[in-house]
Amino acid sequence: MKMRIIKGKNYDEMSRMAADVVAAQILLKPNCVLGLATGGSPLGLYKSLIARHNAGELDFAAVRSINLDEYKGLGAESDQSYRYFMNKNLFSHVNIKTENTFVPNGLEEDGDKECARYDALMADMGGTDLQLLGIGHNGHIGFNEPADAFSTGTHCVALAESTIKANTRFFASEADVPRFAYTMGTSGIMHAKTVLLIASGKEKAEIIKKAFTGPVTPQVPASILQLHPNVIFAGDEEALSLL
Numbered sequence: 531m532k533m534r535i536i537k538g539k540n541y542d543e544m545s546r547m548a549a550d551v552v553a554a555q556i557l558l559k560p561n562c563v564l565g566l567a568t569g570g571s572p573l574g575l576y577k578s579l580i581a582r583h584n585a586g587e588l589d590f591a592a593v594r595s596i597n598l599d600e601y602k603g604l605g606a607e608s609d610q611s612y613r614y615f616m617n618k619n620l621f622s623h624v625n626i627k628t629e630n631t632f633v634p635n636g637l638e639e640d641g642d643k644e645c646a647r648y649d650a651l652m653a654d655m656g657g658t659d660l661q662l663l664g665i666g667h668n669g670h671i672g673f674n675e676p677a678d679a680f681s682t683g684t685h686c687v688a689l690a691e692s693t694i695k696a697n698t699r700f701f702a703s704e705a706d707v708p709r710f711a712y713t714m715g716t717s718g719i720m721h722a723k724t725v726l727l728i729a730s731g732k733e734k735a736e737i738i739k740k741a742f743t744g745p746v747t748p749q750v751p752a753s754i755l756q757l758h759p760n761v762i763f764a765g766d767e768e769a770l771s772l773l
């Protein structure tokens with residue numbers, strides 16, 4: 531593993547520093563493929579990218595993006611879907627072409643069909659240049675939950691109880707959180723040329739320590755990043771406090 535650590539004093543500083551990495555990737559390769567993530571962690575980074583775009587510093591005209599995951603059963607119109615999140619928090623504020631942005635189709639009921647389509651799409655795009663990742667409290671990446679074996683391709687997962695609880699904050703009630711999701715698998719994530727993991731807050735410190743200093747195990751899906759040759763970890767002081 532080659533891991534570089536970027537340490538911000540707090541969430542805002544960490545977000546700006548992580549945005550520097552994404553901005554550099556776009557400047558170096560204007561038609562790069564960005565693997566994008568949802569959740570609270572990348573929000574500040576997206577804000578920072580939008581500010582740079584508004585300042586005329588960042589051009590998304592040729593950028594393509596492919597997202598990690600989507601709730602099964604939710605479509606673009608649902609304000610809890612990840613497609614909606616991406617439109618609202620990034621795509622609608624920059625000049626990326628909508629047809630160059632990809633998120634699994636949560637409304638496709640045939641899981642095998644949707645997962646095969648997504649893997650073919652990813653292969654077509656040549657994989658991602660830079661994959662953004664958050665990390666769940668149980669070590670999940672995308673929606674790859676702790677399991678007996680590492681996943682490979684895009685698949686449909688039953689969300690862990692702890693993930694449903696953690697994501698309830700975005701829904702009216704726990705009962706409204708979808709129980710299934712489509713997620714890029716471990717191989718899709720691991721084939722990225724560079725992985726940019728972002729985590730903040732002391733509630734992430736323990737899992738960060740486990741993922742990067744503990745054994746590589748499917749029980750901690752993020753631990754597989756120890757085998758990736760090029761990981762950049764952007765954290766704030768609290769998330770990094772146990773490393």
Ligand code: GLP
Nearest residue numbers: 568569570571664665666672673
């Ligand atoms: C969600 C997403 C993940 C995300 C994680 C952490 O379940 N599917 O891609 O990384 O939770 O979210 P947060 O950044 O809000 O802590």
